[in-house]
Amino acid sequence: MTFDQIRTFLWVARLGGFRKAAERLHLSQPAVSTRISNLEQELRVPLFERGPGELVLTKHGTLLLSYAEQMLFVEEEIKQRVANPSEAEGLFRVGAAETIAQAWLPEFLKAFSQQYPRVNVDLTVDISLNLRAAVLERKLDLAFLMGPVSEYSVENVALPPFDLHWYRSTANPQTDLSEIPIISYSSKTRPYRELMSELSRRVGPKLRVYASASLSASLKMIAAGIAVGPYPRALATEFLEAGKIVEFDPGFRPQPLAFTASYLSEPRSFLVENSAEIARDVALFWDQQLLT
Structure with missing residues (x-):
């Protein structure tokens, strides 16, 4: 029985399959299967119930898992307290x-x-x-x-x-949120949902919002005068120093990120x-x- 076999067993048990364990350990799936097969032969007990779907630990496999976790913990302790990082x-x-x-x-x-x-x-x-x-x-x-x-x-x-501050283009003084689009984070993010909730209440049906997962693209759109939006000041520094955008106050500020x-x-x-x-x-x- 080797430590590599124990580590492989632990990841197969945790991830519920040979393929996922192979990906986690950067091994081929046959290599993982061989390690588990050799471990079972040496221990002379089955460690997994094999069938369709996710693997299930046997009684012996469940017992071995507790020891495997202890062994991995000791390995990490050695790495932390003895080994050179x-x-x-x-x-x-x-x-x-x-x-x-x-x-x-x-x-x-x-x-x-x-x-x-x-x-x-x-x-x-x-x-x-x-x-x-x-x-x-x-x-x-x-x-x-x-x-x-x-x-x-x-x-x-x-x-x-990250505190959020509102920005507009120096070339476009428009800051009426019912007249100019607002650009924000991706629509799948919490800042977008929170901003939409607040803006819907404050601006109403005239609200226009652009969503973008690219912060650099969003700030470029603001600098071009296409939209306004709230972003961290730290990320807007380059545009501020270049004189392309300026801060403004629409009467509220979104929650910090x-x-x-x-x-x-x-x-x-x-x-x-x-x-x-x-x-x-x-x-x-x-x-x-x-x-x-």
């Missing part, structure tokens, strides 16, 4: 909402690379709805999204929020936990720099 290897899958990608994500990746120089990074930039699903499906190890994720299995590390670094708590990974702490520290420093 600079020698860690593997693939780290991180996702980020575009607000984060446009803000402090480069600084995070730099800090992460300094601590884990031999770990490869697979980066995904997407809306928070998709990032949340990817975390729960174990397709991402860590996600910076509009949170928190309300699932018992997810740990959420609070990150500094709340973000979290979210990840599954089990099986425990100190690399992921440390990365969430790195992200929090980087974000706090970046936020403080904006205030000075």
Whole structure:
């Protein structure tokens, strides 16, 4: 019996299938099947009930799972307290909402690379709805999204929020929200829903809203005088300094954007936990720099 067999068994049990475990472990499906078959032969007991649909643990498989989780926990403890982080290897899958990608994500990746120089990074930039699903499906190890994720299995590390400010083009002084379109985040996001609710009450049937998942494209549309909209000041700095847009007050300001670094708590990974702490520290420093 090898540690690789135990680790493979744990992921097959957690994900409910050989294919998903193969994807998680970056192995072929036959390799995963062989490891489980060899483990069952050595233990002389079946670990899974095989049939149509998701695999189900046998009584012996359930017992082994508890030991496997303990072994993986000890492995993580050794990595955290004994091993040199600079020698860690593997693939780290991180996702980020575009607000984060446009803000402090480069600084995070730099800090992460300094601590884990031999770990490869697979980066995904997407809306928070998709990032949340990817975390729960174990397709991402860590996600910076509009949170928190309300699932018992997810740990959420609070990150500094982004205040929203209204912007218009310097070339177009129109700020009457019943006359000029408002551009906002993707229609599948919480900021969009909250903004629509408030604007519907304040503006009424004359309301026109453009939804865009691209913050850079949205700010360019504002600079071109096509629309107005509320965005984080930190992301509008380039356009403000270039004199292309200016702030204005329509009489209300949307709620700040709340973000979290979210990840599954089990099986425990100190690399992921440390990365969430790195992200929090980087974000706090970046936020403080904006205030000075």
